[in-house]
Amino acid sequence: xxxxxxxxxxxxxxxxxxxxxxxxxxxxxxxxxxxxxxxxxxxxxxxxxxxxxxxxxxxxxxxxxxxxxxxxxxxxxxxxxxxxxxxxxxxxxxxxxxxxxxxxxxxxxxxxxxxxxxxxxxxxxxxxxxxxxxxxxxxxxxxxxxxxxxxxxxxxxxxxxxxxxxxxxxxxxxxxxxxxxxxxxxxxxxxxxxxxxxxxxxxxxxxxxxxxxxxxxxxxxxxxxxxxxxxxxxxxxxxxxxxxxxxxxxxxxxxxxxxxxxxxxxxxxxxxxxxxxxxxxxxxxxxxxxxxxxxxxxxxxxxxxxxxxxxxxxxxxxxxxxxxxxxxxxxxxxxxxxxxxxxxxxxxxxxxxxxxxxxxxxxxxxxxxxxxxxxxxxxxxxxxxxxxxxxxxxxxxxxxxxxxxxxxxxxxxxxxxxxxxxxxxxxxxxxxxxxxxxxxxxxxxxxxxxxxxxxxxxxxxxxxxxxxxxxxxxxxxxxxxxxxxxxxxxxxxxxxxxxxxxxxxxxxxxxxxxxxxxxxxxxxxxxxxxxxxxxxxxxxxxxxxxxxxxxxxxxxxxxxxxxxxxxxxxxxxxxxxxxxxxxxxxxxxxxxxxxxxxxxxxxxxxxxxxxxxxxxxxxxxxxxxxxxxxxxxxxxxxxxxxxxxxxxxxxxxxxxxxxxxxxxxx
Ligand code: 3H9
Numbered sequence: 001x002x003x004x005x006x007x008x009x010x011x012x013x014x015x016x017x018x019x020x021x022x023x024x025x026x027x028x029x030x031x032x033x034x035x036x037x038x039x040x041x042x043x044x045x046x047x048x049x050x051x052x053x054x055x056x057x058x059x060x061x062x063x064x065x066x067x068x069x070x071x072x073x074x075x076x077x078x079x080x081x082x083x084x085x086x087x088x089x090x091x092x093x094x095x096x097x098x099x100x101x102x103x104x105x106x107x108x109x110x111x112x113x114x115x116x117x118x119x120x121x122x123x124x125x126x127x128x129x130x131x132x133x134x135x136x137x138x139x140x141x142x143x144x145x146x147x148x149x150x151x152x153x154x155x156x157x158x159x160x161x162x163x164x165x166x167x168x169x170x171x172x173x174x175x176x177x178x179x180x181x182x183x184x185x186x187x188x189x190x191x192x193x194x195x196x197x198x199x200x201x202x203x204x205x206x207x208x209x210x211x212x213x214x215x216x217x218x219x220x221x222x223x224x225x226x227x228x229x230x231x232x233x234x235x236x237x238x239x240x241x242x243x244x245x246x247x248x249x250x251x252x253x254x255x256x257x258x259x260x261x262x263x264x265x266x267x268x269x270x271x272x273x274x275x276x277x278x279x280x281x282x283x284x285x286x287x288x289x290x291x292x293x294x295x296x297x298x299x300x301x302x303x304x305x306x307x308x309x310x311x312x313x314x315x316x317x318x319x320x321x322x323x324x325x326x327x328x329x330x331x332x333x334x335x336x337x338x339x340x341x342x343x344x345x346x347x348x349x350x351x352x353x354x355x356x357x358x359x360x361x362x363x364x365x366x367x368x369x370x371x372x373x374x375x376x377x378x379x380x381x382x383x384x385x386x387x388x389x390x391x392x393x394x395x396x397x398x399x400x401x402x403x404x405x406x407x408x409x410x411x412x413x414x415x416x417x418x419x420x421x422x423x424x425x426x427x428x429x430x431x432x433x434x435x436x437x438x439x440x441x442x443x444x445x446x447x448x449x450x451x452x453x454x455x456x457x458x459x460x461x462x463x464x465x466x467x468x469x470x471x472x473x474x475x476x477x478x479x480x481x482x483x484x485x486x487x488x489x490x491x492x493x494x495x496x497x498x499x500x501x502x503x504x505x506x507x508x509x510x511x512x513x514x515x516x517x518x519x520x521x522x523x524x525x526x527x528x529x530x531x532x533x534x535x536x537x538x539x540x541x542x543x544x545x546x547x548x549x550x551x552x553x554x555x556x557x558x559x560x561x562x563x564x565x566x567x568x569x570x571x572x573x574x575x576x577x578x579x580x581x582x583x584x585x586x587x588x589x590x591x592x593x594x595x596x597x598x599x600x601x602x603x604x605x606x607x608x609x610x611x612x613x614x615x616x617x618x619x620x621x622x623x624x625x626x627x628x629x630x631x632x633x634x635x636x637x638x639x640x641x642x643x644x645x646x647x648x649x650x651x652x653x654x655x656x657x658x659x660x661x662x663x664x665x666x
Contacts, residue, residue: 001028003019003026003029004016004029004032004033004036005018005032006036006039006040008040008043011045011046011047011048012046012047012050012186013039013043013049014050014052014179014182015037015040015050015051016052017029017032017033017051017052017053017054018055021055021056022056022057022060022061022097023053023055023057023058023059024060025062025063025076025102025105026063026066026073028073030073030079031074033083033105034074037079037083038082040088041086046088047088047187048091048186049088049091049186050091050093050183051083051090051092051093051105051106051109052093052094052095052182056096057095057097058095058096058097058102058118059102060099061099061100061102061123061124062100062101064127064269067265068262076101080105080134083105083108083109084108086110087193087194088194089111089186089190089192089193089194089195090108090109090194091111091113091185092105092113093113093173093178093179093181093182094112094113094118094120094160094169094178095178096118097118097119097120097157098114098120098121099120100124100131100135101135103131104122104133104135104138106120107134107135107138107142107197108134108138108197110189110195110196110197111189111195112168112169112171113171113173114160114164114169114171114173114178115160115175115178116159116172118160118169119160120160120163120169121151121157122135122139122152122155123155123156123157124152124155124225125226125229126264127264127265127268128225128262128263129225129252129256129261130228130232130252130255131152131229131248132248132249132252132253132256134198134245135152136232136233136244136248137198137241137248138198140233140236140237141197141198141202141236142168143166143167144202144204145202145203145205145206145208145236145237147204148204148236149209149229149230149233150208150212152230152232152233153212153233154212154216154226171185206234206237209230212226213227213230222629222631223260224255225260225264231251232244232247232248232251259631259633260631262633263632263633264630264633266616266633266634266637267620267623267630267637269616270616270620271463273614273616274464274466274616274617275458277613280447280450280451284447285448286452286455287370287449289371290313291314291315291370291371292305292308292314292316292371292372293315293316293365293369293372294318294372294375295317295318295366295372295376297317297319297324297329298375300403300429301317301328301373301376301403302331302332302335303430303432304373304403304427304432305317305332306432307427307431307432309357310353310460311460311461312356313356314356314357315358316359316365316369317358317360318365319359319361321361325360325361328359332354333354336353337350363389364393366390367394368395369394370399371399371401372390372394372401373402373425374386374387374390374401375403378404378406380407380408380411380412383402383415384412385415387400387412387415387416388416390416391415391417396418399423399452400416400421400422401424403424403425403427404426405472405476409422409440409441409442409469410444410469413445419442419444419445420445421446422442422444422445422449423439423441423442423445423449423450424439424440424441424467424469424473425437425439425440425453425457426439426473427462428475428624428625428626435461436463436465436475436620436625437457437464437465438464438474438475438625440467440469441466441467441468441469443469454466463624465612465621466612466613466617468609468611469611470606470611474606475625475626477602477606478599478602478603478606478622479626482512482596482599483516485594486511486512486513486595487535487536489586489590489594490535491575491576492581492583493583493585493586495572496513496553496572497554497564498586498588498591499513502592502595505588506596506632507629508627508628509627513552514553514562516536516552517546517552517562519546520545520547521540521544521545521546521553522540525537527540529541534575535572535575538571538572539552539553539568539571544565544568547562551567552565552568555567593650593654594654596635597642598651600636600638600639600642600662601656603615603618603636604659604662605659606618607661608660608661615636615637616636616637618634618635619633619634619636621634622634639662643666644662644663644666648662649666
């Protein structure tokens with residue numbers, strides 16, 4: 001495979017990489033680099049070398065699809081060492097993104113020229129890795145310890161203009177003239193000669209390493225890679241270059257062999273895979289969505305609207321009562337202003353977004369919208385009524401979407417004369433922040449409606465996943481399977497704090513009872529304090545509604561920080577006494593088996609029923625919608641690590657019927 005070519009122009013060799021889509025360093029690229037550089041180095045007529053890429057980007061990193069497979073082609077580090085040792089100056093010409101192994105390649109080049117729109121970074125940490133081809137040792141020699149530690153541990157790329165100020169880029173090229181500017185720069189550098197990065201001193205203050213750890217302690221809880229990245233930067237401050245490389249190698253191999261990186265690499269591909277709709281042509285024409293209508297200006301409707309406004313798509317937001325409409329619009333403005341105060345938007349941008357928001361008290365104002373998202377009260381009757389009205393008001397071809405989190409989309413669609421235009425678009429609260437969008441495909445939903453909803457999800461920065469119609473779709477359906485056993489465990493002697501801690505230690509942002517308190521215990525409560533059939537009834541009867549009135553399973557202070565509640569515990573104890581169940585010690589392992597394994601089991605059932613396209617989509621739902629720790633790769637990936645046999649055995653021991661496909665796998 002010819003993915004690297006060598007051209008020569010008046011004493012300058014130009015090595016060009018062409019490996020679509022992102023010029024990853026696949027084995028044949030490494031081979032091509034080795035061959036081309038060998039030829040350029042051997043040719044006496046060549047005085048300087050430029051490395052550049054065709055296509056949309058400079059090298060975006062190692063080829064992640066090769067990880068975990070038997071090595072093929074030349075070793076990456078040997079290729080890099082050869083380039084760095086060149087006696088002729090080497091210039092990297094950067095456009096698009098120089099990421100990971102791509103930036104490491106640019107770092108062995110002696111000089112770097114980039115177009116202003118380029119970005120440079122080492123995002124390996126997001127794959128549970130570290131720059132394993134000298135990046136952690138060379139970067140601090142170019143940009144200093146502070147910048148290198150920040151870039152490696154957070155993984156955020158820096159724009160070329162900033163990179164130039166940091167010394168990572170030596171010169172900015174014209175946006176349209178990179179090839180010419182790079183060749184001219186190389187010619188200029190012939191007299192200056194090579195400048196091997198490994199020979200440059202490490203500068204800066206290592207104190208930043210501890211500062212980064214302190215500042216990110218919460219964000220990095222449970223993660224290994226950020227700490228390994230910092231350990232390598234710290235090693236660069238005290239070890240000679242070659243020793244530093246060895247240290248980096250050891251750390252890299254540890255991460256590469258561990259389950260966290262495997263999980264994070266799985267998620268990299270899972271996220272991209274989720275966007276693909278099985279059986280639909282990639283080039284299916286989409287419906288044009290230029291204007292969006294949102295029904296309901298509450299927390300959900302407001303949050304949903306913010307996504308579109310931020311992308312410059314006008315929104316008409318409809319409420320029934322003026323006071324609620326004003327409140328909803330006020331909250332949107334306040335949220336944007338808070339973001340502006342943090343520097344995320346300018347005042348002009350806030351006014352721009354508010355300027356394309358039209359508040360209305362009439363559904364009739366949705367007549368010219370291309371997509372209408374209903375976010376009203378979660379009741380089938382109410383939804384049917386709204387969709388019936390939309391059917392008479394909306395223009396032909398408009399997409400009618402429901403933000404329902406549980407209800408049957410087919411039943412909602414049947415209340416219109418155009419079920420092919422009806423779809424579920426389930427956002428997660430807060431809808432302007434959470435990345436997940438479940439796109440629910442009804443039985444009659446048209447293909448182009450589905451494809452348009454998925455594409456729109458991407459446009460507004462969401463990770464969209466296709467789900468089928470079933471109670472709670474993918475996410476909430478699985479969530480409900482952990483709630484019942486969690487309650488049962490309380491009856492058998494566990495405490496809310498014990499169960500929640502197992503979940504937070506696992507890496508979830510909160511446990512089942514913390515989540516119930518946040519949602520409100522009175523949601524769906526029958527409101528009869530004399531009727532006590534569940535622990536929740538007992539808590540509600542005692543006026544414990546959750547965070548909203550600062551008492552639920554926990555007591556809350558004014559900052560909504562929860563502590564175990566004596567009163568709640570005694571209510572649970574009283575209720576338990578009526579159940580005649582003996583109280584016993586419950587182990588953390590049992591909590592895992594009874595609350596997390598059923599979720600995996602439900603995932604298998606969802607797949608059996610065709611309600612998710614693929615197991616990795618379920619992982620995406622749980623990571624982006626519910627905060628499942630990414631380093632555990634989602635419930636399905638984690639289930640595989642635990643082992644199907646172990647899960648089936650435990651489910652059956654606890655009296656839960658295992659899904660057929662899970663059993664088959666076991
Ligand atoms: C590394 O470098 C380790 C070294 O330090 C040490 C080695 C010893 N490999 O994201 P997109 C595919 S670790 C293979 O939709 P965009 C991707 O799956 C690497 N494939 O495009 C997708 O395929 P498909 C460090 C890759 O324009 C297609 O390309 N580098 C790779 O929105 C398009 O991707 C990174 O972590 C890869 N490295 O964004 C960078 N990258 O079409 C990872 C992408 O079949 N990549 N693909 O679904 C990115 O961040 C984005 O892809 C990028 C483009 C910003 C480049």
